Amino acid sequence: MIRKIVLLHNPVLKKKSAPIEKIDDAVRTLAADMFDTMYAANGIGLAAIQVGEPRRMFVADIPEITKEPMVFINPVIRESSKSKMVYEEGCLSIPGVKYKIGRPKKVVLEFLDLEGKKQEMELQDLFAICVQHEIDHLDGILFIERAGLKARKAINELLEEKDIKPYFKV
Numbered sequence: 001m002i003r004k005i006v007l008l009h010n011p012v013l014k015k016k017s018a019p020i021e022k023i024d025d026a027v028r029t030l031a032a033d034m035f036d037t038m039y040a041a042n043g044i045g046l047a048a049i050q051v052g053e054p055r056r057m058f059v060a061d062i063p064e065i066t067k068e069p070m071v072f073i074n075p076v077i078r079e080s081s082k083s084k085m086v087y088e089e090g091c092l093s094i095p096g097v098k099y100k101i102g103r104p105k106k107v108v109l110e111f112l113d114l115e116g117k118k119q120e121m122e123l124q125d126l127f128a129i130c131v132q133h134e135i136d137h138l139d140g141i142l143f144i145e146r147a148g149l150k151a152r153k154a155i156n157e158l159l160e161e162k163d164i165k166p167y168f169k170v
């Protein structure tokens, strides 16, 4: 089932999501709904909070990178590389707005899959960027907040072009 995506300026996006204690039918249904919602919006990643559920979970499906649609439950970044990668990010909660953000190029990620099995993966480039963006959502952080103070005016202007109220006080 496609759910409504929570948009910028909704205070729900600033909530810190809580760990998932038990992978039950509610979690499995939520994951299925998140995939439906993400594909309908042509996204490559979606966090549960973006459909209004403050639970530590996100889904991702990156063409030519993830081998299959993936569910990440209680994800934790164990290691981050010193080397950074700059990528023009977007977000389904801020439709139409893209901005270049620098983040660690490689990360080691620990998470539970939908079967509750503990997984560890070493990720790089777009996959690493994607999981960092989604884990930020679980902590109430939006990618535009990673852009640094100097970028705030430019981001407000990009938002206004998409008829979205300015986000930053500059």
Ligand code: ZN
Residues within 6 Å of the ligand: 090, 091, 092, 093, 133, 137
């Ligand atoms: Zn996002």
